[in-house]
Amino acid sequence: MTKLSLTEENYLKAIYFIGGTSNQLVNTNAIAERLNTKAATVTDMLRKLKQKDLIEYQPYKGTRLKLEGKVQAIGILRKHRLWETFLVEKLAFGWEEVHEMAEQLEHIQSAELTERLSAFLGFPEFDPHGDPIPNKEGVFPRRDNVTLDRVSPDTAVMVQGVKDSSTEFLNYIAKLGIQLGDHIAVKSVEEFDRSLVVEHKNQQYRLSALAAANLYIKEL
Amino acid sequence: MTKLSLTEENYLKAIYFIGGTSNQLVNTNAIAERLNTKAATVTDMLRKLKQKDLIEYQPYKGTRLKLEGKVQAIGILRKHRLWETFLVEKLAFGWEEVHEMAEQLEHIQSAELTERLSAFLGFPEFDPHGDPIPNKEGVFPRRDNVTLDRVSPDTAVMVQGVKDSSTEFLNYIAKLGIQLGDHIAVKSVEEFDRSLVVEHKNQQYRLSALAAANLYIKEL
DNA sequence: ATATAAATTTAGGCAAATCTAAAAATGATT
DNA sequence: AATCATTTTTAGATTTGCCTAAATTTATAT
Ligand SMILES: [Mn+2]
Ligand SMILES: [Mn+2]
Ligand SMILES: [Mn+2]
Ligand SMILES: [Mn+2]
DSSP states (O other): OOOOOHHHHHHHHHHHHHHTTTTOOBOHHHHHHHTTOOHHHHHHHHHHHHHTTSEEEETTTEEEEOHHHHHHHHHHHHHHHHHHHHHHHTTOOOTTTSHHHHHHHTTOOOHHHHHHHHHHTTOOSBOTTSOBOOOTTSOOOOOOOEEGGGOOSSEEEEEEEESOOOHHHHHHHHHHTOOTTOEEEEEEEOTTTOOEEEEETTEEEEEOHHHHHTEEEEEO | OOOOOHHHHHHHHHHHHHHTTTTOOBOHHHHHHHTTOOHHHHHHHHHHHHHTTSEEEETTTEEEEOHHHHHHHHHHHHHHHHHHHHHHHTTOOOTTTSHHHHHHHTTOOOHHHHHHHHHHTTOOSBOTTSOBOOOTTSOOOOOOOEEGGGOOSSEEEEEEEESOOOHHHHHHHHHHTOOTTOEEEEEEEOTTTOOEEEEETTEEEEEOHHHHHTEEEEEO
């Protein structure tokens, strides 16, 4: 219905991301930082999005998505994650290479294309980073958001996703040889710095608490 | 190198299309008509494209692409036709449905994506309408541009492409059941209106000269 | 050669998205 | 409660792409 500009779409997505699933009030500065723009520019856009009834916004108080804004944001996220899946599964890109391309592809307008793409990929529920792909109705598949740092020693787990999907983190765990689906056993946890010794692919090595906190896992 | 806006890309493509392979001088009005815009708007853009050294342009005289402009135009055409092939071959769209989506997808910027897409599709040389896809270096595959109306009676041919790929024409020949690769035999040509009687899929029927003139064929 | 018609450019303006600098509101601190 | 720092908004410009109306150039037809 509402045909949005690429810029408007990116603002909605940013508000959705910052506000989180609980749809918290979002500050002007936080949006400006995420979109690498200036607070004054954000203010202009917030007035416009409010005028289009996509967000709640009160000057100086902050903003949050209204229902239609949230629907749009989730729709863009769906496309982003489907395209990332396509790029990795079908075109053999690495998971650390696909974000920028998906950032463009997510704005392609064609509901039919999105649905056929999903079907072509076998209706995937998670993208290459393990992030859940909302379905056509905007519903996310369930996943336990447990990270590796929450696991007690002597537990076997499977890697389900990454919390931080920055190129830096992805390259780091690629260097360790960790991929989605891999099995990891936690051997011990160091009390001093919460670092852990893990067994992975018949090797034992130490992981920092920070690295562990960015790996989503499922207990086996 | 030169990063072009979506609008600039569409102007270059329009000039390329109108000027043809012989790179004729193109009139301002012709561009305006093709892009559904006004002559004054075109003049503005021509000044800008000349300034970027992508076109030759002299006020009141017309414009033509310079080498870099032509390279860009062919690159966009390559993407357009690769994406159309993807949509038809992989997502099972009809050939009459894909143009508008390709019009968006052709502007996605990633040389690597384009090359991987081409590889994924098996390095296709022709798009779903039979139009040649230039390779990475901008070279088009050869094809005889013979149309069905040029064929003498009692000749067997194969349909290679459509000259007019408007939805109307595509729907018309779809109604006749004609698809790329089909074999057609010309039985006779009516002198009065140059219409022809053809045999196709064990049926005989009459085709207008206009319809025949829009079907590219290869003699067998 | 002049007049008329057609094509094109110029002039002036508007909307979207951005910026910098200044003003105003909010929040934190004594 | 007054002050200071932070956040946010307002004011004023800029760039891109587009428009209409008027002026200009080129082409065509007496
Ligand atoms: Mn991404
Ligand atoms: Mn985006
Ligand atoms: Mn097309
Ligand atoms: Mn286009």
